[in-house]
Amino acid sequence: MExxxxxxxxxxxxxxxxxxxxxxxxxELEKAPDNLERIPSIFRTIHTIKGTSGFxxxxxxxxxxxxxxxxxxxxxxxxxQLTNEIADGLFQMVDAVRNMLGEIESTGAEAxxxxxxxxxxxxxxxxxxxxxxxxxxxxxDETEITSEIECADDxxxxxxxNTAQTESPTVNSNxxxxxxxxxxxxxxxxxxxxxxLRIDVQILxxxxxxxxxxxxxxxxVLQFSSATDDSASNNALQKLNLVTTELQEAVMKTRMQxxxxxxxxxxxxxxxxxxxxxxxxxxQMEGADTELDKTVLEAIxxxxxxxxxxxxxxxxxxxxxxxxxxxxxxxxxxxRAFHEGGQVIIEIADDGRGMDLDRIRAKAVEKGIISKxxxxxxxxxxTINLVLLPGFSTAPAVTNVSGRGVGxxxxxxxxxxxGGTLDIQSxxxxxxxxxxxxxxxxAIVPAxxxxxxxxxxxxxxxxxxxxxxxDAERAKREIEYVYGTPVYRLRGSLLPLLYLDQLLGIRExxxxxxxxxxxxxxxxxxxxxLQAEDRQFGLVVDLISDTxxxxxKPLDSHLNEIELYAGATIMGxxxxxxxxxxxxxxxxxxxxxxxxxxxLDEHKLEAESGSQTESWLVxxxxxxxxxxVALNHVARLEEFECDRIERIDNRSVVQYRNHIMPxxxxxxxxxxxxxxxxxxxxxxxxxxxxxxxxxxLVIERILDIVEERSSTPVDKKCAQRVISGKVTKVxxxxxxxxxxxxxxxx
Amino acid sequence: xxSKKTLCTFYVDKLLFGVDVSEVQEVLRAQNMTDVPLxxxxxxxxxxxxxxxxxALDMRQLLCLQPTDExxxxxxxxxxxxxTAVSLLVDEIGDVIDVQQDQxxxxxxxxxxxxxxxxxxxxxxxxxxxxxxxxxxxxxxxYIKSASRNLQTSLPHNHQ
Numbered sequence: 090m091e092x093x094x095x096x097x098x099x100x101x102x103x104x105x106x107x108x109x110x111x112x113x114x115x116x117e118l119e120k121a122p123d124n125l126e127r128i129p130s131i132f133r134t135i136h137t138i139k140g141t142s143g144f145x146x147x148x149x150x151x152x153x154x155x156x157x158x159x160x161x162x163x164x165x166x167x168x169x170q171l172t173n174e175i176a177d178g179l180f181q182m183v184d185a186v187r188n189m190l191g192e193i194e195s196t197g198a199e200a201x202x203x204x205x206x207x208x209x210x211x212x213x214x215x216x217x218x219x220x221x222x223x224x225x226x227x228x229x230d231e232t233e234i235t236s237e238i239e240c241a242d243d244x245x246x247x248x249x250x251n252t253a254q255t256e257s258p259t260v261n262s263n264x265x266x267x268x269x270x271x272x273x274x275x276x277x278x279x280x281x282x283x284x285x286l287r288i289d290v291q292i293l294x295x296x297x298x299x300x301x302x303x304x305x306x307x308x309x310v311l312q313f314s315s316a317t318d319d320s321a322s323n324n325a326l327q328k329l330n331l332v333t334t335e336l337q338e339a340v341m342k343t344r345m346q347x348x349x350x351x352x353x354x355x356x357x358x359x360x361x362x363x364x365x366x367x368x369x370x371x372x373q374m375e376g377a378d379t380e381l382d383k384t385v386l387e388a389i390x391x392x393x394x395x396x397x398x399x400x401x402x403x404x405x406x407x408x409x410x411x412x413x414x415x416x417x418x419x420x421x422x423x424x425r426a427f428h429e430g431g432q433v434i435i436e437i438a439d440d441g442r443g444m445d446l447d448r449i450r451a452k453a454v455e456k457g458i459i460s461k462x463x464x465x466x467x468x469x470x471x472t473i474n475l476v477l478l479p480g481f482s483t484a485p486a487v488t489n490v491s492g493r494g495v496g497x498x499x500x501x502x503x504x505x506x507x508g509g510t511l512d513i514q515s516x517x518x519x520x521x522x523x524x525x526x527x528x529x530x531x532a533i534v535p536a537x538x539x540x541x542x543x544x545x546x547x548x549x550x551x552x553x554x555x556x557x558x559x560d561a562e563r564a565k566r567e568i569e570y571v572y573g574t575p576v577y578r579l580r581g582s583l584l585p586l587l588y589l590d591q592l593l594g595i596r597e598x599x600x601x602x603x604x605x606x607x608x609x610x611x612x613x614x615x616x617x618x619l620q621a622e623d624r625q626f627g628l629v630v631d632l633i634s635d636t637x638x639x640x641x642k643p644l645d646s647h648l649n650e651i652e653l654y655a656g657a658t659i660m661g662x663x664x665x666x667x668x669x670x671x672x673x674x675x676x677x678x679x680x681x682x683x684x685x686x687x688x689l690d691e692h693k694l695e696a697e698s699g700s701q702t703e704s705w706l707v708x709x710x711x712x713x714x715x716x717x718v719a720l721n722h723v724a725r726l727e728e729f730e731c732d733r734i735e736r737i738d739n740r741s742v743v744q745y746r747n748h749i750m751p752x753x754x755x756x757x758x759x760x761x762x763x764x765x766x767x768x769x770x771x772x773x774x775x776x777x778x779x780x781x782x783x784x785x786l787v788i789e790r791i792l793d794i795v796e797e798r799s800s801t802p803v804d805k806k807c808a809q810r811v812i813s814g815k816v817t818k819v820x821x822x823x824x825x826x827x828x829x830x831x832x833x834x835x
Numbered sequence: 836x837x838s839k840k841t842l843c844t845f846y847v848d849k850l851l852f853g854v855d856v857s858e859v860q861e862v863l864r865a866q867n868m869t870d871v872p873l874x875x876x877x878x879x880x881x882x883x884x885x886x887x888x889x890x891a892l893d894m895r896q897l898l899c900l901q902p903t904d905e906x907x908x909x910x911x912x913x914x915x916x917x918x919t920a921v922s923l924l925v926d927e928i929g930d931v932i933d934v935q936q937d938q939x940x941x942x943x944x945x946x947x948x949x950x951x952x953x954x955x956x957x958x959x960x961x962x963x964x965x966x967x968x969x970x971x972x973x974x975x976x977x978y979i980k981s982a983s984r985n986l987q988t989s990l991p992h993n994h995q
Contacts (some may be wrong), residue, residue, distance in 0.1 A: 302886035593872035642888045647878050657888045665869040665881040
């Protein structure tokens with residue numbers, strides 16, 4: 090037997106179930122023709138089969154059920170009484186549908202059988218219901234039989250057959266052609282229907298809970314048993330141990346489904362869409378057997394469809410473009426899925442034209458999402474991520490496929506809601522790859538266990554960026570305060586710190602004057618760096634223990650208003666631990682302001698205030714002041730040995746990359762460096778000249794690289810601004826150029 | 836109210852309380868409790884009941900009674916609330932007793948309003964009074980909040 094498409098399989102199982110119900114309903118209706126309660130159910134069944142068969146391109150089945158449905162309409166509307174012969178016709182139809190389903194199941198395709206006679210009969214029943222008296226209709230039935238032998242059961246024995254129909258399928262002896270496949274088909278149809286069982290997910294959830302509890306009890310019992318030498322009980326426990334483990338795995342498996350289930354509809358979507366767009370696209374799937382939790386699978390279906398539609402519509406180029414660019418005529422869409430590091434990765438890749446970064450920037454500026462200046466300074470990655478912002482669509486025209494503004498932001502939101510991430514990579518002319526990272530299951534999440542004030546807390550790893558540990562001395566030195574708010578410089582940017590014990594109200598907030606370091610000064614500081622929306626912050630905890638898979642359980646109504654907690658979980662030793670919510674912590678610690686809505690992210694804020702961030706290299710000129718150079722003017726940072734510095738006309742120069750590079754002080758005057766200076770080397774910032782020559786700024790030392798928001802452009806004459814809280818002299822290339830050029834005409 | 840009722844009784848600060856026995860899921864000895872920082876005072880902590888996380892309520896706080904230092908040996912009376920359960924921490928478990936409707940009388944108006952809302956009324960037993968708890972109020976967050984606020988104002992010295 091050929092492998093049947095997943096959708097068709099589902100359709101078959103469903104249809105068989107529905108037909109059983111339909112026959113039952115029809116029997117009841119026949120007994121009490123005035124009782125119209127059953128009609129909607131019958132109608133729905135036929136309608137569903139008709140609709141699905143149309144969708145699955147089964148025209149004969151569709152045609153037959155369509156006629157059946159038409160016959161049911163007047164009955165439903167009370168215009169037609171269900172007579173014996175109408176019921177006969179419907180039963181015949183049911184049998185014919187069953188035969189067809191059996192045929193589909195065994196061969197994978199629709200039978201040739203057209204059932205024209207049956208269709209004619211059904212049409213006749215519908216068309217002139219009153220003109221045929223019962224006697225006459227019996228005659229017609231009789232004549233029908235002879236012509237119908239091939240396709241349908243004998244209508245006179247039909248009713249009897251159908252009483253048995255609910256229990257076992259009837260194989261019609263009158264059928265000559267279809268007999269063998271039909272018998273086979275019926276047997277198989279039931280094997281499919283019987284081998285699956287629909288179970289409420291809630292039951293599976295409670296099963297999982299119970300198994301988790303069993304595992305816990307098993308662990309406790311095993312601990313006791315290790316203290317005894319009784320071999321009999323140890324053997325029994327060993328068995329219990331194994332069975333429990335296997336049971337746990339089996340229960341976990343019940344919730345896992347291959348990603349094929351979510352993918353199966355996509356080739357069809359791609360095909361239809363490609364036809365609409367006049368493109369040729371083939372779909373390649375890799376790793377369709379990768380399993381993930383049903384809830385995750387359900388949640389990912391819509392975003393996947395959206396992404397695939399986008400890829401075909403925007404990503405894959407037209408046939409002409411492809412040929413012009415020397416690509417194969419048929420575009421390829423890859424769907425890949427695999428496990429990596431406890432997560433499921435799904436990649437949707439195309440070999441299309443890639444993203445037009447300039448157009449994205451232009452569109453973003455046009456829509457007011459970013460400012461022009463920002464657009465210029467954005468790197469490729471930032472630009473690509475613009476498409477994930479709300480209201481962004483580069484489609485020039487609204488097609489029925491995409492471009493309606495419900496775009497990638499919804500996709501991203503949906504993916505992030507289930508703890509996943511979305512990443513886009515695009516190479517112009519080569520294609521685009523979307524990478525979705527998903528947790529294996531929603532019920533069990535990996536979490537970091539931390540301790541504070543003797544209590545254990547779990548932090549979901551979705552929010553976790555990194556862990557820092559500062560020993561007591563460094564902590565004292567490197568944790569600084571801005572108006573009493575502790576901060577730590579993490580790779581140049583300030584990371585606000587929150588103390589978990591303070592947030593929990595266990596320890597009083599100590600002010601800066603109280604003590605420099607609110608923690609015990611002898612102790613090292615553990616910082617958990619967390620992401621809350623677009624902000625990062627460090628959570629200071631007493632101890633970081635390890636990572637664990639935890640089962641998230643909601644808190645009840647007494648506690649769910651405390652924003653710090655995302656829920657609770659039961660630890661391996663049976664105790665209850667609270668799960669911390671990164672966003673709640675950030676709100677409580679005032680890192681995220683309450684007014685800020687989720688959709689309003691950094692880009693938008695910046696565009697609104699008309700400012701942008703600039704990176705500054707902050708320097709110490711050696712005279713107690715602070716200077717800064719915009720980072721984009723800096724070519725390199727060098728350190729020259731003093732004996733490499735040569736002198737000419739009372740100026741210092743250095744041989745640098747086959748050029749003579751003049752050295753200047755920060756005020757623009759030529760640097761005079763005494764070779765016999767105490768320092769053995771000098772720090773030099775190499776800046777780009779406008780004339781193409783490099784110039785070296787001699788400085789004492791480099792302090793930091795900081796990002797600052799600038800709302801006013803730097804004034805050339807009054808080159809001062811506040812950077813990192815200090816008044817800073819800003820050195821612009823123009824300043825260096827003027828003075829340096831004057832000194833060293835090139 | 837039915838003419839006859841079966842109540843599960845327990846003592847909190849020497850007062851006898853009763854809950855309809857059909858609402859009691861089980862009675863447990865002292866359990867390991869995880870306290871919840873920032874939680875309302877009436878929430879004593881969370882406990883693991885065979886894989887289900889159950890909130891334990893401090894009955895002394897809830898009923899505006901004197902807190903006790905002896906918290907280790909408190910008994911848990913688990914009350915079904917919808918599809919989950921809530922545990923009441925009580926000093927001592929009493930009996931399961933039958934009471935008659937004619938023994939019933941509403942609580943006097945003079946008891947604190949929050950407590951009065953929690954109590955259906957009083958059954959006059961032969962040798963003592965039995966306060967009948969209204970368990971439907973246990974699930975009400977607003978009530979829990981006002982109870983703890985009320986307690987904070989009325990018993991400030993107990994909140995160190």
